[in-house]
Amino acid sequence: MKKLLRTTVLLACTSLTTNLYAQNKSNVIVIVADDAGYADFGCYGGKEIPTPNIDQLAKNGVLFTDGYVSASVCAPSRAGILTGMYQQRFGFEHNISKKPVEGYTQQDVGMDPKIKTIGDQMKYNGYRTIAIGKWHQGDYEQYFPMNRGFDEFYGFVGGHRNFFGYKGKAPAPELVLYNNRNIVPENTITYTTDMFTDKAISFIKENKTKPFFMYLAYNAVHVPMNAKEELMRKFSHITDPGRRAYAAMMVSLDDGVGQLVQNLKEQGLYDNTLIVFINDNGAATGNYADNGKLRGLKGSKWEGGIRVAYIMQYPKHIPAGKIYHNMVSSLDILPTAVAAANGKLIEGQPTDGVNLIPYLNNKVKGEPHKDLFWRRGIAAAVRSGNWKLIRSGDNPVLLFDLKKDISETTNLADKYPAKKKELLTKLENWESTVDKPHWISDYGDYNQIMKHRMEVKGREMELKYP
Known part of the structure; x- marks a missing residue:
């Protein structure tokens, strides 16, 4: 009888702990698409490529018309997302290169190890953290995601790689696919978009009873234009083969988002999860993406280089179906995530972003950013x-x-x-x-x-x- 009583008390305490976690610490998932066009999402007016799952995030949350990233190319843009700071504060102005300036060496080419990332911030607030997909924040050990605030990593450290496996070994170290610190054999790689989604789902299942933070950075729809054949056939009516492959790659991305959301619902976590979807920069010159009425492409300061698809869904905390026209920035993701954690920012590091939640639910008037x-x-x-x-x-x-x-x-x-x-x-x-x-x-x-x-x-x- 005493053993039964102890078990009952233990279960009650576990339930109480879980309920307190559910009330106070929301899960946070940041989904980053790569080089997609502003006008290629249905919720942003796209007609040619169906993106129902990403569109649903907008229907159930807030769509930003004037959402910006802090750079028009991949690596510095991601440095801004990951730190909540203008990446120029720590010298990360360009894509990773082999051209350090005087006073620095090749070892210094990457996100400054002294800077705390969103992974560090969420771990500080009691979260289990994972980075999935493309990293692109430096090729040396000090920049590896598991040294930068992430408990787990499943992805590659470079700026792009094949979506299918390479024949033999990956041709360069930055193209290797890692499962934490273990190399994934190329002959087991099926299609990276699907594999990143599968990893995200398994991580959610493994951590459903404790708060988690996920940085899910797909390499879709960056070049190379690798698409699954069955999806290519679905778009046989698109005459340009490059655009056809792009459309198929977008569908794989959208399918992944749909599977992720469905899994949250199955695990009973949907209502307690903040999901942010953002593209890292505008449509690229070489991947057949479409920025619509926005002038310019990736790499430029025209609107088409820096204004991106940006959606935030957070049931019961921000409105559903809201279109928000004030300027917002990718730098806002970090402080918004910490707010969803009911947490605090690590002292001693500035942030250039703001918590968007009170602006979206009208508890704070005015604009998040003047400039x-x-x-x-x-x-x-x-x-x-x-x-x-x-x-x-x-x-x-x-x-x-x-x-x-x-x-x-x-x-x-x-x-x-x-x-x-x-x-x-x-x-x-x-x-x-x-x-x-x-x-x-x-x-x-x-x-x-x-x-x-x-x-x-x-x-x-x-x-x-x-």
């Missing part, structure tokens, strides 16, 4: 309210009123010199608060100058200046 800034090499930009300024070397300064001209067709710099001066001053003041790049781009400044000329327009022309 947002970008810089990569010689090209920099600022958005302040509806005004956007781009400065790139000796090119004429560009000024646009995005409310009237979202496609950035008319340069208003000469018409509004005071506004031009005001935004240039804001940009310079921001630059005084950040570090110089610790390494430079493989592509140099020339391409950045050419990308930001009014006459350079459209994918065919931008392909010349990657």
Whole structure:
């Protein structure tokens, strides 16, 4: 009888602990897509490629029309997401390269080990953490995800790899697929999008009784254009083979999101999980993605390089079906995640983001950001309210009123010199608060100058200046 009583008390305590966890610490999943087009999601007006599961996140949550990342290329954008800081604060201005600047070595090319990541922040608040998919934050051991706040890692450390297995071994160390620190044999790799989804689901099942944080960074829909044959046949009506493969890859991505959400429901975790979906930058020049009415592509300061699909779903905490038009940033993900954890930020590290939850449920009025800034090499930009300024070397300064001209067709710099001066001053003041790049781009400044000329327009022309 005493043994039965002890068991009953233990079960009651376990139930109480689980209920307290459910009330106070929400699970958090951040899903990052790679190089997708702003206009290729149904919820953003896309018609050609069905994305019902991602669209459902928007129906059950908040869709941001003016959501931005902190960089228009993969690695620095992800550094911003992972740290909640302008990555220029710690010299991470360019994609990973083999060109460290004076005072730094190749070992310094990566996310500064002194900086705390969202993984560190969530572990500090009692969470089990995992990074899945593409990392791209440095190729050396000190940058490995399990040294950067993540209990588990299932993915690759480089910027891209084949979705199917390579014949033999992966051709370079950064292309290897890891399961924690163990190398996954290439002959067991089926299709990375599906494998990342499967890993995410198994992690949820293993951690359903304790709070968890997941950074799920798919390499879809980055090149190479590797699609499953059965999905390619589904889009046989698309004549361009590259666009057909892109559509098939998008469906694999969307299917993965749907499976993930379904698993949350099956585990009874759906209502207590914050899901953030974001794309890392605009459509790439080489992957057949479509930015719609947004000018420019990946790598540029045009809206098509930095404005992205950005959705947040958090049942019972933020509204469903809301379209939010104020500026928000990928830098907001980290403080929002910590807020969902009912937690605290680690002291001593600044954040450039804000907790979005009170803005979305109308507990805080006003705008999350008055100004947002970008810089990569010689090209920099600022958005302040509806005004956007781009400065790139000796090119004429560009000024646009995005409310009237979202496609950035008319340069208003000469018409509004005071506004031009005001935004240039804001940009310079921001630059005084950040570090110089610790390494430079493989592509140099020339391409950045050419990308930001009014006459350079459209994918065919931008392909010349990657």
